[in-house]
Amino acid sequence: MSAQLIDGNALSRQLRTELSQRVSALKVRGVTPGLAVILVGDDPASQVYVRNKVKACEDIGMHSVLERYAASYTEAALLQRIAALNQDPSIHGILVQLPLPPHIDAHKVIEAISPAKDVDGFHVASAGALMVGQPGFWPCTPHGCMKMLEHIGYDLRGKHATVIGRSNIVGKPMALMLLHKDATVTICHSRTANLKALTLQADVIVAAVGKRNVLTADMVKPGAVVIDVGMNRNEAGKLCGDVDFEGVKQVAGWITPVPGGVGPMTITMLLVNTVESAERVTG
Numbered sequence: 001m002s003a004q005l006i007d008g009n010a011l012s013r014q015l016r017t018e019l020s021q022r023v024s025a026l027k028v029r030g031v032t033p034g035l036a037v038i039l040v041g042d043d044p045a046s047q048v049y050v051r052n053k054v055k056a057c058e059d060i061g062m063h064s065v066l067e068r069y070a071a072s073y074t075e076a077a078l079l080q081r082i083a084a085l086n087q088d089p090s091i092h093g094i095l096v097q098l099p100l101p102p103h104i105d106a107h108k109v110i111e112a113i114s115p116a117k118d119v120d121g122f123h124v125a126s127a128g129a130l131m132v133g134q135p136g137f138w139p140c141t142p143h144g145c146m147k148m149l150e151h152i153g154y155d156l157r158g159k160h161a162t163v164i165g166r167s168n169i170v171g172k173p174m175a176l177m178l179l180h181k182d183a184t185v186t187i188c189h190s191r192t193a194n195l196k197a198l199t200l201q202a203d204v205i206v207a208a209v210g211k212r213n214v215l216t217a218d219m220v221k222p223g224a225v226v227i228d229v230g231m232n233r234n235e236a237g238k239l240c241g242d243v244d245f246e247g248v249k250q251v252a253g254w255i256t257p258v259p260g261g262v263g264p265m266t267i268t269m270l271l272v273n274t275v276e277s278a279e280r281v282t283g
């Protein structure tokens with residue numbers, strides 16, 4: 001048996017076409033959705049991600065600004081820049097690319113972004129809204145995973161979902177989103193005893209650890225949906241996820257690839273949040 005692929009590139013293309021129509025409708029009403037992307041430092045992967053974000057905005061007719069600052073940029077200067085963008089009516093979403101250089105307190109920076117423009121969904125107000133099921137921006141990566149499940153028509157009610165990873169930007173919000181859809185959720189992490197026993201029970205597994213081969217074929221129930229959030233490099237420098245793709249695809253029912261799975265969906269959901277932010281402003 002071989003799992004069916006959940007193609008994040010194809011789904012992104014479809015969603016971005018729909019979004020470009022929403023952007024056109026906003027423009028007719030005199031509003032162009034605008035995203036500000038801030039990059040501090042010269043992390044090579046981050047440079048690729050921010051370029052892709054700006055290009056994605058352009059492709060669907062949105063306005064975007066990319067602000068790049070040297071690694072020596074101060075926290076105070078960054079906070080001042082965010083305060084100005086909070087007041088800028090042409091900007092509906094503000095994103096500070098992570099990771100930030102170590103001298104900058106990422107939590108302080110995220111909290112400086114107005115929750116109304118927090119299209120990354122990282123602000124405590126956004127996290128709280130997700131927790132209690134109130135309107136707010138959802139973090140893009142787990143939101144993209146939920147869209148992929150929706151796309152394959154997967155009904156989560158009563159299903160057992162196991163999330164491997166407990167980060168604030170993926171693991172924890174992922175668990176809450178699955179819970180909102182009535183799944184029974186288990187969160188696993190580095191101190192979890194007998195991870196295999198918990199993944200073998202799962203109908204849906206989300207691997208979000210940042211470590212290769214965290215999930216192997218012997219840990220997966222036949223037919224399960226496997227979503228790989230990992231972004232790692234193997235010895236040959238090739239991009240790979242947290243899942244042993246070749247082995248797991250023989251057992252799973254559905255599987256996301258890396259690249260071409262969750263990654264492009266992360267950027268698509270950022271566009272979704274920014275267009276929604278602009279739509280909220282216009283009422």
Ligand SMILES: Nc1nc2c(c(=O)[nH]1)N[C@@H](CN(C=O)c1ccc(C(=O)N[C@@H](CCC(=O)O)C(=O)O)cc1)CN2
Nearest residue numbers: 049095096097098099120140259260261263264266267
């Ligand atoms: N402010 C934020 N910082 C970071 C986030 C985030 O959502 N907001 N997430 C990650 C990085 N990230 C987005 O910023 C991201 C990572 C990967 C991809 C992606 O499309 N990956 C491709 C492969 C790209 C490659 O060839 O290197 C894929 O999976 O197909 C998009 C976004 C950390 N920081």
